Amino acid sequence: MPRELLLQVTPEIAANESLLKDYLSKQIKVSPQEIQHITILKRSIDARQKAIKINLKVIIYLKGEPFQETKIELPLYKDVSSAQEVIVVGAGPAGLFAALQLIELGLKPIVLERGKDVRGRRRDLKAINVEHIVNEDSNYCFGEGGAGTYSDGKLYTRSKKRGDVTRILELLVAFGASEDILVEAHPHIGTNKLPKIIEDIRNKIIEFGGQVLFDTRVTDILVKNNEVEGIVTQNGDKILANKLILATGHSARDIFELLDKKKILIEAKPFALGVRAEHSQELIDSIQYSCDYRGEHLPPAPYSIVKQVNGRGMYSFCMCPGGVIAPCATSPGEVVTNGWSPSKRDQATANSGIVIELKLEDFKPFAKFGALAGVEFQKSIEQKAWHLAGQTQKVPAQRMIDFTQNKVSADIPKTSYVPGTTSVEMGQVFPGFLSQILREGFKEFGKSMRGYLTNEAILHAPESRTSSPVRIPRDPLTYEHLQIKGLYPCGEGAGYAGGIISAAIDGEKCALMIAETLK
Numbered sequence: 205m206p207r208e209l210l211l212q213v214t215p216e217i218a219a220n221e222s223l224l225k226d227y228l229s230k231q232i233k234v235s236p237q238e239i240q241h242i243t244i245l246k247r248s249i250d251a252r253q254k255a256i257k258i259n260l261k262v263i264i265y266l267k268g269e270p271f272q273e274t275k276i277e278l279p280l281y282k283d284v285s286s287a288q289e290v291i292v293v294g295a296g297p298a299g300l301f302a303a304l305q306l307i308e309l310g311l312k313p314i315v316l317e318r319g320k321d322v323r324g325r326r327r328d329l330k331a332i333n334v335e336h337i338v339n340e341d342s343n344y345c346f347g348e349g350g351a352g353t354y355s356d357g358k359l360y361t362r363s364k365k366r367g368d369v370t371r372i373l374e375l376l377v378a379f380g381a382s383e384d385i386l387v388e389a390h391p392h393i394g395t396n397k398l399p400k401i402i403e404d405i406r407n408k409i410i411e412f413g414g415q416v417l418f419d420t421r422v423t424d425i426l427v428k429n430n431e432v433e434g435i436v437t438q439n440g441d442k443i444l445a446n447k448l449i450l451a452t453g454h455s456a457r458d459i460f461e462l463l464d465k466k467k468i469l470i471e472a473k474p475f476a477l478g479v480r481a482e483h484s485q486e487l488i489d490s491i492q493y494s495c496d497y498r499g500e501h502l503p504p505a506p507y508s509i510v511k512q513v514n515g516r517g518m519y520s521f522c523m524c525p526g527g528v529i530a531p532c533a534t535s536p537g538e539v540v541t542n543g544w545s546p547s548k549r550d551q552a553t554a555n556s557g558i559v560i561e562l563k564l565e566d567f568k569p570f571a572k573f574g575a576l577a578g579v580e581f582q583k584s585i586e587q588k589a590w591h592l593a594g595q596t597q598k599v600p601a602q603r604m605i606d607f608t609q610n611k612v613s614a615d616i617p618k619t620s621y622v623p624g625t626t627s628v629e630m631g632q633v634f635p636g637f638l639s640q641i642l643r644e645g646f647k648e649f650g651k652s653m654r655g656y657l658t659n660e661a662i663l664h665a666p667e668s669r670t671s672s673p674v675r676i677p678r679d680p681l682t683y684e685h686l687q688i689k690g691l692y693p694c695g696e697g698a699g700y701a702g703g704i705i706s707a708a709i710d711g712e713k714c715a716l717m718i719a720e721t722l723k
Contacts, residue, residue, distance in 0.1 A: 205269065206263050206264060206265050206266075206269055206271070207232060207263070207264045208245075208261070208262070208263050208264075209228070209231065209232075209260075209261070209262050209263075209264065210259070210260070210261050211227075211228075211231065211259075211260050211262070212250065212257040212258065212259055212260075213227060213257065213258055213260060214255075214256075214257065214258070214501075215256060215257075215258055215499065215501035215502050216501050217258075218247070218258035218260060218501070219501040221242070224242060225239050225242065228242065228262070228264055232264065234266065237267075238266050238267055239264060239265070239266060239267075240265045240266055240267045240268075240269065240271055241264075241265040241271050242262055242263070242264055242265075243262060243263045243265070244260060244261070244262050244387050245261040245262060245263060245387065246259070246260070246261040246387060246389065247259070247260055247261075247387050247388055247389065248388075248389035248390075249389075249502070249503075251492055251493055251494075251505070254494050256493055256495075256502065276374050276377045276378050276383070277378055278375070278378045278379075278408070279308050281304075281307045281308055281408070281412045282307065282308070282310050282412065283412055283413050284306070284307050284310060284311060284312040284313075284412060284413040284414060285312065285412075285413030286312075286413070287310055287311050287312040287413070288311055288312065288447075288722065289311075289312045289313075289314055289445045289447075290306055290311050290312065290313055290314070290445060290447040290448070290449065290715075290718055291313075291314050291316065291434065291435055291443060291445045291447070291448045291449070292306075292313050292314065292315045292316070292448075292449045292451060293316050293422050293435065293448065293449065293450050293451060293452055293459075294315075294316075294317065294350070294450070294451035294452045294453060294456075294695070294697070295315050295316075295317035295319075295347075295348045295349065295350065295406070295416065295418075296349065296350020296351065296352070296451060296453050296695065296696075296707060297349075297350055297352060297695070297704045297705075297707040297708040297711065298350075298449075298451035298453075298694045298695025298696070298697075298701060298707040298708065298710055298711035298714075299315055299317075299350075299449065299451035299694075299695070299711060300315070300349075300402070300405050300406070300409070300708075300711070301372065301375070301707075301708035301709075301711040301712050302449050302451060302694065302711030302712060302714055302715045303315050303409050303414055303416075303711075303715075304375070304405065304408070304409065304712075305711065305712040305715035305716060306414070306715045306718070306719075307409065307412050307413070307414055309715060309716070309719040310719075311715070311718070311719060311722070312413055312414055312415075313409065313414040313415070314414070314415045314417070314443060314445065315409065315414065315415065315416045315417065316417050316420045316421075316422060316435070316437070316443070317347065317348055317416065317417065317418050317419075317420060318341045318346055318419070318420065318421035318422070318456075319341050319342040319343070319346040319347030319348065319418065319419070320341075320342045320347050320348065320418055320419060321347075321348045321403070321406070321418050322347065322348040322349050322353060322399040322402045322403050322406075323399065323403070324342070324347075324418070325342050325343075325347040325348065325349075325353075325354065328342040328343055328347070329343070329344060329354060329530075332344075332531050332533065332597055332623070333530075333531060333597075333622040333623055334622070334623075336596045336597040336598075336623055338533050338534070338535060338536045338597070340534060340535055340536075341419070341421055343532070343533065343534055344530055344531070344532040344542060345453060345454075345455040345532055345534050345669065346453070346455070346456075346534060348402055348403075348406065348416075348418065349398065349399065349402035350453055350707075351453060351454070351455070351532075351542075351669075351696075352398070352703070352704040353395070353398050353399060353402055354395050354399075354530070354544065358390075358391075358392050358522065358703065358704065359373065359376075359385055359391040359392060359393065359703075359704055359705050367709035367710075367712065367713060368709070369705055369709070370386070371712075372705050372708045372709060372712075373385050373386050373391065373705075374386065376393070376401060379401045379404045379405055379408075380397075380400060380401045380404055381393050381397070381401055390506065392545065392547070392549075393547065394545060394546050394547025394548070394549075395544045395545070395546055395547075396546045396547055397547045420437050420438075421437060421438045421458075422435045422436070422437060422452075422459065422462075423436055423437060423438050423458075423462070424436035424462065425448065425462065425463075425466065425468070425691070426442070426444075427466070427468070427688055430687060430688055430689060431446065431688065431689040431690050432445075432446055432447065432448045432688060432689065432690035432691050433446060434446075434448075435448065446690045447690050447692070447718050447721075447722075448690060448691050448692065449692045449694050449711070449714050449715070449718070450676065450691060450692065450693050450694055450697070450698060451694040451695045451697065451698075451707075451711060451714075452695075452697040453695070453696055453697045454669055454671055454672035454673075454696045454697050455534045455669055455697075456697055457534075457535075457579055457583075459697070460575075460576060460579060460674045461576065463676065464574065464575055464576055468685070468687060468688055468691075469676075469677055469685070469686055469687045470575045470674050470675065470676050470677070471575050471674070471675050471677060472564060472567060472574075472575050472576070472577050472578045472673065472674065472675075473578060473671075473672060473673060473674055473675040473699050474561065474562050474563055474564055474566075474578070475562055475578065475582075475670055475671045475672065475673050476517075476519075476521065476559035476560060476561050476562060476670045476671065477559055477560060477562060477582070477585065477634075477638070477666060477667065477668045477670065478518070478521075478557060478558045478559035478560050478638075478642060478665075478666070478667050479541075479557070479558055479559075479630065479642065479663045479664060479665045479666060479667055480529050480541045480542070480543055480555055480556065480557050480558070480663070480664045480665075480667045481555060481556055481557075481558050481604065481661055481662070481663050481664075482529060482553050482554070482555040482619050482620060482621075482661065482662050482663075482664065483553065483554050483555075483656070483658070483660070483661045484552060484553060484554070484660065485504050485505075485525060485526050485551070485552055485553055485554045486498075486552075487554075487655060487658070487660070488504075488505050488506075488507060488525070488554045489502075489504065489505045490655065491505075491507070491653050491654065491655050491656060492505035492506070492507055493505055503525070503549060504525035504526040504549045504550075504554065505525060505554075506523050506525045506554075507520060507523060507554075507556070507653065507656075508520055508523065509649055509652060509653065511645055511648045511649065511652075513560075513641045513644050513645040513648060514637075514640070514641050514644065516560050516561050516641055517560070517561040518558065518559070518560045518561075518641060518642070518645035518648075519558075519559065520556045520557065520558055521556065521557035521558070521559045521667070521670055522542070522543060522556065522557050522670075523543075523554070523555075523556035523557075524543035524544055524545045524549075524554065524555050524556065525545060525549045525554050526545055526546075526548070526549030526550050526551045526552075526553075526554065527543050527544055527545030527546075527549065527551055527553070527554065527555055527620075528543065528544065528545075528551055528553065528555070528620035528621070528622075529541055529542070529543050529555050529599075529619065529620050529621040529664055530542050530543065530544055530621070530622075531597045531599070531621070531622075531623050532669060533586070533590075533597065537587055537590055537595075538583065538586035538587050538589070538590050539586055539589040539590045539593055539597060539598075539599055539600070539665075539666070540586055540666065540668055540669055541557075541599060541621070541664050541665070541666065541667050541668075542557075542667070542669065543555040543556065543557065551620065553619070553620045555620065557667035557670065558642070558645070558646075558649075558663075558667070559667055559670055560638055560641050560642065560645070562578075562581075564577075564578075566581065566635075566637075567580075567581045569581075570584075575674060576674070578673030578674065579673045579674065581673070582668050582669075582673050585633060585634060585666050585668055586666060586668055588632070588633055589633050589665055589666055592626065592628045592632055592633060593625075593626040593628065594626055596623065596624075597623040598623050598624040598625060598626045599621055599623065599624075599625055599626070599664045599665065600625075600626055600628035600630060600632075600633055600664070600665045601613075601616045601619070601621075601625035601626065601627060601628065601662055601663060601664050601665075602616075602627065602628060602629065602630045602662070602663050602665075603616070603659040603660075603661070603662060603663075604646055604657060604658060604659060604661040604662070604663055605657060605658065605659040606659060607629075607630050607631075607642070607643065607646070607663055608643045608646050608647055608657070610629065610631060610643075611629070612627060612628070612629045613627045613659075614627075615627070616662060617660075617662065619662050619664070621664055625662070625664070628665075630642075630663060630665055633665045633666060634665070634666070671696060671699070671702055672696055672697050672698070672699045674697075674699060675698065675699030675700075676693035676697075676698040676699065677693075678692070678693045678698070678700075682717055682721070683713060683714050683717040684717070684721075692714040692717065692718065694710050694711055694714045695707040695710050695711060
């Protein structure tokens with residue numbers, strides 16, 4: 205009978221199938237030749253001791269025991285070209301996985317994406333990086349695949365209670381992702397590989413009768429007697445359907461403004477905001493692995509850190525080992541940062557958002573905007589950063605120790621942020637209470653991670669799109685909007701997800717709820 209084992213091994217053994225077989229043969233007291241196959245179920249790194257270990261969960265099959273390689277395959281999708289139509293606004297993970305689920309359930313998705321297809325987006329990313337030109341419909345946040353496509357593709361989620369994480373991971377594998385994502389404690393696809401997966405998902409939606417329309421921005425939602433009738437696009441075209449999944453992502457401010465204008469219930473939601481800190485990956489490796497040289501069998505080290513500072517949570521967010529910082533503005537006249545890593549995480553620098561929990565009371569200066577107060581708070585900081593950095597996509601930057609000492613940095617070394625940097629005292633970017641918390645927090649971070657607080661680390665501001673500043677309230681049992689029948693607020697933009705996996709799960713659930721109402 206196959207045996208399941210939990211074990212700790214050296215990185216060298218974990219990386220070498222022959223060494224692992226020899227190690228396991230001794231553990232279960234058989235010869236290596238008796239071992240037919242080893243399946244790794246889970247893998248994680250334990251760097252708490254100086255001698256770093258790899259935690260493995262494995263199943264061992266001996267000769268003669270039944271074993272068959274399992275291939276992960278897509279569900280048996282149906283042709284839905286003549287089926288009832290459901291409008292899906294947004295082609296990020298929530299929208300795309302909602303569309304796949306709708307097809308599986310026998311419904312026809314019409315996916316509307318304001319931005320370009322995944323390949324077409326690349327020209328607009330180059331324009332913002334090189335020419336400082338922001339396309340309001342196609343950028344790091346908007347376009348096929350959503351924000352995660354070109355800003356990392358991290359798949360880690362704490363949202364296990366929200367739904368079936370494994371199902372989403374297996375679907376991604378069936379569409380071409382490495383099976384490693386089923387095993388790793390912190391799975392990651394990488395910005396260089398995710399676009400092809402997204403393209404294949406879109407082609408599958410079209411193959412089975414769904415529609416995917418690019419360069420199609422929704423400018424109005426048609427509502428009659430508190431029930432959805434359809435949408436209007438920027439060209440004045442109408443698309444009619446009485447079921448609408450609204451999966452626009454956390455940066456679709458025009459949609460939030462539209463809902464508010466139409467008196468469709470939305471509410472301000474707290475989010476987190478701060479800076480993006482960049483260190484050399486070599487330094488982070490030395491801190492996390494307690495070594496001078498990481499070696500070939502260990503991946504570039506991540507870090508995760510949380511502190512309570514002046515009654516607020518301050519924590520690392522979207523940490524990118526071996527990654528770069530990207531310009532993620534969605535409108536001219538603002539500066540926004542985010543980070544991403546390629547699949548190999550082989551860049552020389554590591555970056556992470558370092559953000560502070562906000563409270564609704566922080567938005568009081570913008571109270572006249574009602575439910576959009578958080579949006580206006582967010583805008584004010586991004587616009588201030590743009591002015592301070594010379595009204596370009598250059599980013600306000602400061603050395604970390606200089607920031608803690610309220611001192612303008614005499615120089616800023618070249619960082620991974622392609623549009624460039626401008627030396628600024630970061631306290632000018634943020635309200636006073638946020639600057640003070642950040643200063644105190646970095647000192648606390650330095651106590652927990654010796655070497656982290658260094659003037660070789662460069663802060664870039666702001667990291668402001670951590671989650672939606674708005675929640676679109678829905679019934680927790682039906683997922684339907686509390687006021688408008690047929691409207692299903694979905695994913696990050698509606699305030700119900702926080703990343704690729706949780707957004708995909710939410711998209712699937714909205715599709716399931718719609719199918720349930722149509723029975």
